[in-house]
Amino acid sequence: MDDTSQKIIDATMSLIRDKGYVATTTKDIARLAGVNECTLFRKFQNKKDIVLQGVAQEKWRANVTPEIFQEVQWELKPDLELFMNAYMDRITPEFVNLSIGLRAPQLYEETAPLIRKVPQVFVSSLTEYFREMEKRGKIPHADFESLAMTVFSATFGYTFLSASFQETLSKTDRETYIKNSVTLFIDGVLRL
Secondary structure (H helix, E strand, O other): OOHHHHHHHHHHHHHHHHHOOOOOOHHHHHHHHOOOHHHHHHHOOOHHHHHHHHHOOHHHOOOOOHHHHOOOOOOHHHHHHHHHHHHHHHOOHHHHHHHHHOOOOOOHHHHHHHHHHHHHHHHHHHHHHHHHHHHOOOOOOOOHHHHHHHHHHHHHHHHHHHHHHOOOOOOOOHHHHHHHHHHHHHHHHHOO
């Protein structure tokens, strides 16, 4: 990819993060990229093409892969904190806002599978972790996918609400939230 094309992609993704897909115009993109609008159309078919090439780049995707959840200690408390922290380290407020912008009806059919990969990786990795914890005799048998969805929902909810409202909704900091959530979850799991 040449420098001009990358500048166009970066400008487009930044604008979608800040303004949304519909409000982002090709004039805005060209201006931010420092090119004229004709150059934009020589490099790409249209705005949608730019976005789809952007989401294919790692820098514009959350790098949530099974590997980020591998450093477990096989102890529930630190491991659940690891899962939640690893997710929150990658799903920044900027990524949340970009993800919202990528849900525009004009794009959603193409972007949904990419957006969906993040929760799928988290839930499947945590489900497998719970299965292994059961094999090791550390937790009782349960519906592990539902438990993983519970942890994911708590993690996603905090991340999304923090990105949307900063500290106006809750003054609870991330570390306190994670520790309290994990404690509540473990208390519930151990009662199964």
